[in-house]
Amino acid sequence: MPVLTALLALVQAAAHMPPPDPSKPPRTPPEIVAAAPASAWTPIAPEDLMVIDYEGGGRTIVQLAPAFAPVHVANIRRLATGGYWTGSAIYRVQDNYVAQWGTNDDKKPLPAGVVARPPAEYVRGAAGLAIRPLGFADPYAARVGYAGGWTVAQYKDGSVSLTHCYGMVGVGRDLSPDTGMGGELYAVIGQAPRQLDRNIALVGRVVEGIELMSALPRGTEAMGFYKGAKVARKIAQVRLASALPAAERPAFEVMKETSPSFAAYLNRRANRDDDFYKVPAGGVDICNAPVPVRRTPAR
Amino acid sequence: MPVLTALLALVQAAAHMPPPDPSKPPRTPPEIVAAAPASAWTPIAPEDLMVIDYEGGGRTIVQLAPAFAPVHVANIRRLATGGYWTGSAIYRVQDNYVAQWGTNDDKKPLPAGVVARPPAEYVRGAAGLAIRPLGFADPYAARVGYAGGWTVAQYKDGSVSLTHCYGMVGVGRDLSPDTGMGGELYAVIGQAPRQLDRNIALVGRVVEGIELMSALPRGTEAMGFYKGAKVARKIAQVRLASALPAAERPAFEVMKETSPSFAAYLNRRANRDDDFYKVPAGGVDICNAPVPVRRTPAR
Numbered sequence: 001m002p003v004l005t006a007l008l009a010l011v012q013a014a015a016h017m018p019p020p021d022p023s024k025p026p027r028t029p030p031e032i033v034a035a036a037p038a039s040a041w042t043p044i045a046p047e048d049l050m051v052i053d054y055e056g057g058g059r060t061i062v063q064l065a066p067a068f069a070p071v072h073v074a075n076i077r078r079l080a081t082g083g084y085w086t087g088s089a090i091y092r093v094q095d096n097y098v099a100q101w102g103t104n105d106d107k108k109p110l111p112a113g114v115v116a117r118p119p120a121e122y123v124r125g126a127a128g129l130a131i132r133p134l135g136f137a138d139p140y141a142a143r144v145g146y147a148g149g150w151t152v153a154q155y156k157d158g159s160v161s162l163t164h165c166y167g168m169v170g171v172g173r174d175l176s177p178d179t180g181m182g183g184e185l186y187a188v189i190g191q192a193p194r195q196l197d198r199n200i201a202l203v204g205r206v207v208e209g210i211e212l213m214s215a216l217p218r219g220t221e222a223m224g225f226y227k228g229a230k231v232a233r234k235i236a237q238v239r240l241a242s243a244l245p246a247a248e249r250p251a252f253e254v255m256k257e258t259s260p261s262f263a264a265y266l267n268r269r270a271n272r273d274d275d276f277y278k279v280p281a282g283g284v285d286i287c288n289a290p291v292p293v294r295r296t297p298a299r
Numbered sequence: 300m301p302v303l304t305a306l307l308a309l310v311q312a313a314a315h316m317p318p319p320d321p322s323k324p325p326r327t328p329p330e331i332v333a334a335a336p337a338s339a340w341t342p343i344a345p346e347d348l349m350v351i352d353y354e355g356g357g358r359t360i361v362q363l364a365p366a367f368a369p370v371h372v373a374n375i376r377r378l379a380t381g382g383y384w385t386g387s388a389i390y391r392v393q394d395n396y397v398a399q400w401g402t403n404d405d406k407k408p409l410p411a412g413v414v415a416r417p418p419a420e421y422v423r424g425a426a427g428l429a430i431r432p433l434g435f436a437d438p439y440a441a442r443v444g445y446a447g448g449w450t451v452a453q454y455k456d457g458s459v460s461l462t463h464c465y466g467m468v469g470v471g472r473d474l475s476p477d478t479g480m481g482g483e484l485y486a487v488i489g490q491a492p493r494q495l496d497r498n499i500a501l502v503g504r505v506v507e508g509i510e511l512m513s514a515l516p517r518g519t520e521a522m523g524f525y526k527g528a529k530v531a532r533k534i535a536q537v538r539l540a541s542a543l544p545a546a547e548r549p550a551f552e553v554m555k556e557t558s559p560s561f562a563a564y565l566n567r568r569a570n571r572d573d574d575f576y577k578v579p580a581g582g583v584d585i586c587n588a589p590v591p592v593r594r595t596p597a598r
Contacts, residue, residue, distance in 0.1 A: 095510045096465050122577070137436035139582040166395050166490045176577045190513075191465045191586050192490055195571050198578040211394045211517040214489075218510040272494050278421070278475045279497040283438040285584070287490050 028274050029265050033292045036261035038299055041253040042149065049241035049250060050080055050204070052101075055234040060209030061241075061250055062169050062187075063293065067129075067148050068162050069121035069201045072171055075114050075182035076203060077240060082111025084183060085238035089231035090213060094224030096190030099213035100172055101235060102183050110181070120179050121201045123159035131160070132257045136270065136283040140194045144286040146257035150205075151286050153197055162202035165192045165287035167210050171201040189214040192287040207252050207293045251296040265292065327573050328564050332591045335560035337598055340552040341448065348540035348549060349379055349503070351400075354533040359508030360540075360549055361468050361486075362592065366428075366447050367461050368420035368500045371470055374413050374481035375502060376539060381410025383482060384537035388530035389512060393523030395489030398512035399471055400534060401482050409480070419478050420500045422458035430459070431556045435569065435582040439493045443585040445556035449504075450585050452496055461501040464491045464586035466509050470500040488513040491586040506551050506592045550595040564591065 026035040050062040066073040079085065085102065092100040110116065131152060133145040141153035144163065151163045162168065168188050173180030179201055187206050206213070216232040219225045226232065241249050255262050269289040271280035325334040349361040365372040378384065384401065391399040409415065430451060432444040440452035443462065450462045461467065467487050472479030478500055486505050505512070515531040518524045525531065540548050554561050568588040570579035 093514075095513055120577070134438075136438035139433075139435035139437065139584050140580050175574045190489065192584070194584065194587065195568075195576075195580045197580070199576050214394055215392075215514055215516050217514050269494075275474045277494075277498050278419070281439050281494045281496070285438050285491070285493065288493065 026264075027268070028272075029268050032261060032265045032268060033255065033294070036255060036259065036265075036292075040255055040259035040261040041296075042256055043296060044207075044252045044254060044293075046242035046244075046249055046251075047077065047240055048204075049207075049252065050076065050238060051241055051244065051250065052085075052209075052238050053236045054212065055236045058209065058212045058233075060212050061207050061252070062204045063207045063252065063254075064204040065150060065162060065202065068124055068150065069171075069203045071115055071118040072121055072179075072182050072201045072203050075118060076185075078111050078113045079183060080238045080240050081243065082114075083237070084108070084111055085235055088235045088238075090216065090233040090235070091226065091231045092186075092224045093189070093213070093216045093218050093232050095218045097188075097193060097224070098170075098186040099189050099216060099232070100184060100186035100224075101213075101233075102172065102185060104184065108183075110183075114181060116181050118179050118181060118201070120177065122179075122198045123155070123161045126154060126158055126160050129160060130258075132262075134266070134284070134286050134289065136285075138286060140197060146262075146291060149254040149257065149291050151290060153194075153286070155198070159198075161197045163192065163286055164188055164194050164196045164200075164202065165205075165290060166190070167206040167290075168202055169204040169206060170196065171203055173200065187213050192285075194287075205293075208250070208295075252293055253296045255292040257291065262292075265289075325563075326567070327571070328567050331560060331564045331567055332554065332593070335554060335558065335564075335591075339554055339558035339560040340595075341555055342595060343506075343551045343553060343592075345541035345543075345548055345550075346376065346539050347503075348506075348551065349375065349537060350540055350543065350549065351384075351508075351537050352535045353511065354535045357508065357511045357532075359511050360506050360551070361503045362506045362551065362553075363503040364449060364461060364501065367423055367449065368470075368502045370414055370417040371420055371478075371481050371500045371502050374417060375484075377410050377412045378482055379537045379539050380542065381413075382536070383407070383410055384534055387534045387537075389515065389532040389534070390525065390530045391485075391523045392488070392512070392515045392517050392531050394517045396487075396492060396523070397469075397485040398488050398515060398531070399483060399485040399523075400512075400532075401471070401484060403483065407482075409482075413480060415480050417478050417480060417500070419476065421478075421497045422454070422460045425453060425457055425459050428459060429557075431561075433565070433583070433585050433588065435584075437585060439496060445561075445590060448553040448556065448590055450589060452493075452585070454497070458497075460496045462491065462585055463487055463493050463495045463499075463501065464504075464589060465489070466505040466589075467501055468503040468505060469495065470502055472499065486512050491584075493586075504592075507549070507594075551592055552595045554591040556590065561591075564588075
């Protein structure tokens with residue numbers, strides 16, 4: 001072939017590829033995920049899904065992590081149920097860091113039951129968590145791995161935190177010891193800022209529509225704020241999926257880290273050997289091997 | 300204080316901060332970089348800066364890495380000098396992965412001297428490189444660190460590669476053993492896809508204007524392509540800085556990894572202890588401790 005337009009040829013190759021041969025094992029991580037049986041997946045409870053609808057259309061869906069930040073997650077559920085974020089906005093987008101949303105108004109009345117100053121749910125104990133180790137070195141923690149469908153880090157003192165990977169959602173806060181009450185949230189839109197692990201309450205992850213946050217124009221002011229009253233995107237409403245009519249309720253599922261499919265997925269994430277690759281890495285960063293999450297398919 | 304609007308208060312605090320006390324050492328990584336003396340910096344040669352001007356305004360500047368991919372970089376200089384990218388475009392933006400630009404046309408004639416099939420400059424030998432180790436574990440390589448102003452990884456066989464960190468620029472290619480000739484380039488706009496290290500020729504990094512690539516709407520088709528002939532951003536021209544009139548030439552400098560300022564910067568990247576932080580990480584990922592690069596200030 002003469003000079004190639006790089007990936008274009010790849011796309012063509014993909015388009016012309018024969019259908020997968022069921023007698024051959026799936027080879028790439030997406031193929032492995034697509035081929036995983038129903039038994040490899042576990043559904044996400046509707047009360048763990050937060051549905052953010054934007055003015056003018058578009059939706060971002062966040063899965064909450066009550067096992068890691070129960071008081072913050074309870075707050076967030078009450079804020080959603082109480083309509084706290086109606087008319088709020090994404091008001092801060094900092095390149096290679098975070099997009100942050102909320103009311104940006106510390107005078108707005110809180111719905112009943114919201115704990116104004118939650119405890120520092122930055123880490124939790126390992127009791128009750130079956131950690132499946134990633135098996136590769138990590139520069140931030142004693143070990144990293146998976147527990148309950150989440151990426152986790154464990155430290156020398158035994159404590160466990162979620163990890164600030166792409167798409168993870170945390171609670172904006174002021175200086176320590178404030179922990180934020182959950183009204184101002186951010187999603188990671190760049191290289192994992194793992195230095196924030198153990199320093200901020202992580203409460204979930206974006207499972208759909210991250211590009212409606214990550215592709216926004218960056219704020220021109222310090223920390224990605226915008227000039228004057230400008231915001232990046234206005235939020236029409238935020239609801240829990242459990243508050244939506246059953247027929248409109250989005251359904252997602254998470255791959256079990258105990259499943260053979262997950263083991264195969266992880267192995268291939270660390271050892272890419274499809275036709276594009278010349279040298280398998282022989283390792284992978286925890287944030288490059290996220291837990292597969294997808295819309296629950298019809299079965 | 301009542302419920303806080305999180306980072307807003309931080310911004311206010313920063314705005315109200317007294318000017319730095321020169322008797323106190325700088326504390327955050329940006330403070331350390333700002334306080335570094337002129338001797339800590341080395342200028343980037345104008346022929347190592349590629350200036351991408353977009354239709355309708357806006358500019359992205361890429362620093363080339365001839366020490367790591369000399370044939371590819373020589374190609375890229377010839378392509379720029381020959382006007383190859385005039386009227387080209389960013390035609391592929393995949394969330395949490397890459398933005399890719401070029402002609403996407405493998406029939407376009409090449410300027411004289413462009414090597415159509417360069418060697419696989421994915422790794423190089425360590426001879427002539429003084430690697431300053433990062434000093435923290437890495438899941439992909441035997442060790443990671445800095446050499447000649449770049450983040451590098453070294454493998455068990457002694458070979459060295461650049462690392463696919465945020466903003467790094469690589470050469471799009473077809474399936475192995477093709478290496479790409481340099482006409483189609485991509486920049487990393489998400490979590491470092493380090494599995495590409497040793498599998499693609501990295502040729503540089505974006506030193507200004509990454510947000511003109513990273514904040515583009517994501518392509519809706521496979522691999523971030525757009526429907527039909529749509530592209531994300533049109534490129535008016537690409538020139539080397541050395542081809543610009545001296546008065547218009549952008550000037551950048553790189554922090555020397557051998558400088559005391561770099562050591563202080565790196566230490567604080569791994570151990571954030573400013574008022575926001577509760578627990579210093581005690582480590583850092585190579586892609587979260589990039590080499591500081593900036594516009595050369597007036598001195």
